[in-house]
Amino acid sequence: MKITACLWCLLATTPVMAQSATEASKVWVADNGDGTYKNPVLYADYSDPDAIRVGDDYYLVASSFDAIPGLPILHSKDLVNWHIIGHALLRQPPYEHFAATQHGNGVWAPAIRYHNNEFYIYYPDPDFGIYVVKAKQITGPWTAPELVVAGKGLIDPCPLWDDNGHVYMVHAYAGSRAGIKSILVVKELNAAATKAIGEGVLVFDGHDEQPTLEGPKIYKRNGYYYIFAPAGGVSTGWQLVLRSKNIYGPYESKIVMDQGHSVINGPHQGAWVQTPKGSDWFLHFQDQEAYGRVLHLQPMKWVNNWPVIGIDKDNDGKGEPVLSYRKPDVGQSYPVATPQASDEFNESKLGLQWQWQANPAAGWAFPSSAHGSLRLFAAQQPDSARNLWEVPNVLLQKFTAPVFSATVKCSFKPRQEGDRMNMLVMGSDYAGLSLVKKADGIYLSRFTCKQADKGNPETVEVLEKITATDIFFRVKVTEGAICQFSYSTDGQAYQDAGAPFTATTGRWIGAKLGLCCSRKVKTNDAGWADIDWCRIDK
Numbered sequence: 001m002k003i004t005a006c007l008w009c010l011l012a013t014t015p016v017m018a019q020s021a022t023e024a025s026k027v028w029v030a031d032n033g034d035g036t037y038k039n040p041v042l043y044a045d046y047s048d049p050d051a052i053r054v055g056d057d058y059y060l061v062a063s064s065f066d067a068i069p070g071l072p073i074l075h076s077k078d079l080v081n082w083h084i085i086g087h088a089l090l091r092q093p094p095y096e097h098f099a100a101t102q103h104g105n106g107v108w109a110p111a112i113r114y115h116n117n118e119f120y121i122y123y124p125d126p127d128f129g130i131y132v133v134k135a136k137q138i139t140g141p142w143t144a145p146e147l148v149v150a151g152k153g154l155i156d157p158c159p160l161w162d163d164n165g166h167v168y169m170v171h172a173y174a175g176s177r178a179g180i181k182s183i184l185v186v187k188e189l190n191a192a193a194t195k196a197i198g199e200g201v202l203v204f205d206g207h208d209e210q211p212t213l214e215g216p217k218i219y220k221r222n223g224y225y226y227i228f229a230p231a232g233g234v235s236t237g238w239q240l241v242l243r244s245k246n247i248y249g250p251y252e253s254k255i256v257m258d259q260g261h262s263v264i265n266g267p268h269q270g271a272w273v274q275t276p277k278g279s280d281w282f283l284h285f286q287d288q289e290a291y292g293r294v295l296h297l298q299p300m301k302w303v304n305n306w307p308v309i310g311i312d313k314d315n316d317g318k319g320e321p322v323l324s325y326r327k328p329d330v331g332q333s334y335p336v337a338t339p340q341a342s343d344e345f346n347e348s349k350l351g352l353q354w355q356w357q358a359n360p361a362a363g364w365a366f367p368s369s370a371h372g373s374l375r376l377f378a379a380q381q382p383d384s385a386r387n388l389w390e391v392p393n394v395l396l397q398k399f400t401a402p403v404f405s406a407t408v409k410c411s412f413k414p415r416q417e418g419d420r421m422n423m424l425v426m427g428s429d430y431a432g433l434s435l436v437k438k439a440d441g442i443y444l445s446r447f448t449c450k451q452a453d454k455g456n457p458e459t460v461e462v463l464e465k466i467t468a469t470d471i472f473f474r475v476k477v478t479e480g481a482i483c484q485f486s487y488s489t490d491g492q493a494y495q496d497a498g499a500p501f502t503a504t505t506g507r508w509i510g511a512k513l514g515l516c517c518s519r520k521v522k523t524n525d526a527g528w529a530d531i532d533w534c535r536i537d538k
Contacts, residue, residue, distance in 0.1 A: 066106040068089070216229040298319070376531065427510075470489070483503055
């Protein structure tokens with residue numbers, strides 16, 4: 001049974017920007033090369049995923065919170081091999097509000113749909129309301145965010161273009177803002193699907209048996225309205241499905257996947273997708289603490305008009321997730337693809353793997369294809385910043401495997417005493433290496449900040465005075481997100497810098513690898529750091 005065409009317009013075809021000839025990851029590839037795959041298909045923090053198929057192409061979006069550019073868009077031809085192709089949010093409104101760091105705020109669980117030859121992404125900001133952005137092409141340009149409904153605590157929206165001509169949207173509530181939670185509401189939208197009509201109808205209350213009910217996705221199949229929604233909490237929950245013949249209910253409920261006897265905790269919240277041949281699959285996240293909410297792919301089937309996700313070993317109608325499975329049959333084989341990670345900085349645009357932790361200001365960074373480097377100018381830190389958690393111009397990318405190394409080659413050209421260049425692992429605790437200009441030269445230091453989110457100061461250990469033109473920073477990440485920093489002046493011999501550091505989560509996100517160049521004073525001619533390359537390896 002195919003998903004209703006009016007819902008996703010799945011048979012339409014839309015051109016997609018060709019993937020760049022980037023090298024596949026050296027540290028995590030889900031495609032086993034023998035017709036099978038392993039989970040996670042993305043060992044990276046793509047939280048609260050949603051996905052669609054348009055023609056033979058699959059597109060995935062995820063939460064991005066205060067990271068900019070936000071709303072990352074990934075592309076796949078087979079649901080296993082994914083590549084970042086763009087972002088739908090280049091600046092986050094309200095623009096001045098997000099010019100400062102807003103950890104854990106901003107873009108929560110989005111939904112992507114394709115209707116009438118146009119892409120729609122709905123996303124919630126729990127402090128301001130539900131927005132929509134649109135584009136004719138998946139690579140943009142995307143429209144400026146339009147507020148569909150204003151309000152605090154409105155989260156996790158998903159639209160449905162019904163075959164009766166009406167447009168609906170289901171969403172949940174964040175108790176931290178709204179004072180209510182674990183309920184789902186359906187609102188009707190206007191014909192343009194840009195404004196809510198009325199206050200909505202409460203269609204399901206999860207308080208008694210489905211606590212922390214959120215993240216709904218709505219579909220229609222065989223005359224039933226289906227709402228796929230996670231419950232039970234981020235790291236311990238399960239996948240619930242509701243169904244009704246009426247959009248406003250009453251809805252029956254059934255748990256269709258939980259951890260079972262698997263090692264995959266809290267398998268829930270994601271997207272149902274269907275291949276051109278009609279096979280069904282489900283993409284969801286698993287909370288992996290410092291590694292973030294990593295992406296899994298599960299087989300799915302229908303039994304008595306209920307989905308069963310994963311493998312149902314005891315035939316009770318409830319599946320459990322798989323660690324390995326045969327790849328979806330999409331009619332042909334496609335090359336291995338992975339999200340970008342390493343960067344030689346040879347392009348005229350910043351790589352799609354990089355995001356700032358606030359709306360960026362002009363002058364923070366300039367890619368230079370002529371010089372093959374990324375220039376980070378020393379931006380003045382806010383007077384209120386107590387540590388790097390509160391500094392906007394930190395450039396970050398996700399961890400992409402449980403074990404990897406990241407090496408950065410850079411040169412530092414400071415102009416003012418206190419100018420500083422950093423490579424770090426960012427989370428609520430963070431640590432890294434820095435070059436700092438002092439009165440008598442440039443010094444290399446190792447810094448650590450515990451409970452940075454509480455405003456605590458850094459602990460700094462000065463290692464040595466540096467006279468070399470180039471320096472190489474490295475961090476090796478091993479199982480358990482244990483990080484060992486080291487440095488080199490020749491790129492050959494590396495010296496450990498301090499004790500191992502255990503990476504931690506940020507606010508609703510995993511740890512990230514970061515770069516930052518900053519200054520303490522106002523000037524009309526800032527110093528800079530040139531980043532020659534950043535290489536992710538084993």
